[in-house]
Amino acid sequence: MLVNGKSYRTIEASCDLTRVTIIDQTTLPFDFKLIDLESLGDIIVAIKSMQVRGAPLIGVASAYGIALAMNVDSSNKALDSAAHQLKGSRPTAVNLTWAVNKITEHLSGLKPNDRAKAAWIFASQLAEDDIKTNIEIGKAGLVLLKNIEKSQINILTHCNAGWLATIDRGTALSPIYNAAEEGMNIHVWVDETRPRNQGMNLTAWELSQANIPHTIISDNTGGLLMQQNQVDCVLVGADRISMDGQVCNKIGTYLKALAAKAHDVPFYVAAPLSTVDKNFLDKCRPFEIECRDPDEILKIKGQKNDGKILEVKIGLSKAYNPAFDITPAEYVTKVICEKGSYNPGDIGALLS
Ligand code: MRU
Numbered sequence: 001m002l003v004n005g006k007s008y009r010t011i012e013a014s015c016d017l018t019r020v021t022i023i024d025q026t027t028l029p030f031d032f033k034l035i036d037l038e039s040l041g042d043i044i045v046a047i048k049s050m051q052v053r054g055a056p057l058i059g060v061a062s063a064y065g066i067a068l069a070m071n072v073d074s075s076n077k078a079l080d081s082a083a084h085q086l087k088g089s090r091p092t093a094v095n096l097t098w099a100v101n102k103i104t105e106h107l108s109g110l111k112p113n114d115r116a117k118a119a120w121i122f123a124s125q126l127a128e129d130d131i132k133t134n135i136e137i138g139k140a141g142l143v144l145l146k147n148i149e150k151s152q153i154n155i156l157t158h159c160n161a162g163w164l165a166t167i168d169r170g171t172a173l174s175p176i177y178n179a180a181e182e183g184m185n186i187h188v189w190v191d192e193t194r195p196r197n198q199g200m201n202l203t204a205w206e207l208s209q210a211n212i213p214h215t216i217i218s219d220n221t222g223g224l225l226m227q228q229n230q231v232d233c234v235l236v237g238a239d240r241i242s243m244d245g246q247v248c249n250k251i252g253t254y255l256k257a258l259a260a261k262a263h264d265v266p267f268y269v270a271a272p273l274s275t276v277d278k279n280f281l282d283k284c285r286p287f288e289i290e291c292r293d294p295d296e297i298l299k300i301k302g303q304k305n306d307g308k309i310l311e312v313k314i315g316l317s318k319a320y321n322p323a324f325d326i327t328p329a330e331y332v333t334k335v336i337c338e339k340g341s342y343n344p345g346d347i348g349a350l351l352s
Contacts, residue, residue, distance in 0.1 A: 001169065002210070009131075009167050010022060010023050010052065010057050010164055011060060011061055011064065017117070019037060019068075020037050021035070021036050022037060025051055025053055025202060026049060028205050029201050030303045030309055040065050040085065043086070047062070048089050048090065053160075053165065054160065054165020054166060056095050056165065056167065056171070057164070058089075058095065059098060059126070059274065065086050066123070067119035069081075069082035070107070070116040074107075076112070079104060079107055079115070083104045091287060092288065092323065094239070094240040094274075094275060095274050095275055103119060103122050103126075130166055131166075131169060134168065134171060134272075135174070136338035137171055140339075140341050141176075141178070141336045142175045144334065144336065144341055145233070153179070154186075154187050155233055156225065157189070157191065157234070159249065159250035159252075160198040160201075160202035160203045161237025163206060164206060170206075171336075172268075173203070175235065186213070190203045191218075191221075191252065193252065204216050222256050223259040226262075226263040227263060233266040233268055234257070234266070234268065236250075236253055236256070236268075236270070237250075237269070238335075239275065240277050241269070241344075242280040242281055243277070244329055245345045245346075245348070247326065247329075247335075248287075248327075249327065252325070253327055257332065267327075268334050268335075270335075272338055273350060273351060278351060281348070285326070291320075291321060291323065293321065295319075
């Protein structure tokens, strides 16, 4: 997508296959900064610190992490160790494990000497596939938006499931970009998404770059807006979807789904099929809900009038910071994926 008129992707490999360049997502919306990652260790730090984030992007970043590791040592031991370290870097989004398993499986069948080059090719292919997938999600989602018969369509979104969370285009924001490009009259309510404010810092920044009308709201405002008929649909991404349509996504998603159900507002989830977890079904939840540093709640970052970024403490008590929640399938109207839009209960069947 364009940033100040220039086209970028969130992650790009260098021509000499020695590093990747990423957009540092911890400095937005104040500074747009590109940084180079040159080792497996750099990739792991970037994922843990959320310089790269969003389920599809951390999957592709992990694949590049394997490629960087193979540049140094392409033995079986090094491959296993890199895969293990990457899988431990963030636990909830299934795309990370999915991408690491896919590239590891591919490389395991090759001689060690052939692995480094093959890893770069494979990781780049995952990046290209992500973009194609998101374009298809955008088309399927646009059909749903076009079904809303209103002179202006108000969409509420949570967290950031835009191009910054993927390689390009985004998942939940992909239909929104399509609608804007077709000249539809849309407006996006952007949940700030405490504690890390991905909505305010990233989604609002993305929408500003694309000149799409939007308004940041506090995480507590969606219910009132739905009660006042000011939300025509909710559109969010996902970090993991069960075979029976439960949706694990950024903390606070579930509350929006409850409010949407109470007010008869369609609740749409946009995600690639790589987000569906074959082992997640009914009450079986074979993953950890990431619990992050309480300081993310107790401190807040901002920009002073002189342009300096500073972090201040805003709370002194103990804090608890789970990063994701699970929305039961009965609150989800449709899951939008690269194959179209489906009832949540039908999504698992698409994998086979
Ligand atoms: O903790 P984050 O910022 O990585 O969480 C991101 C989300 O919850 C997104 O909604 C999800 O990954 C979908 S991204 C296309």
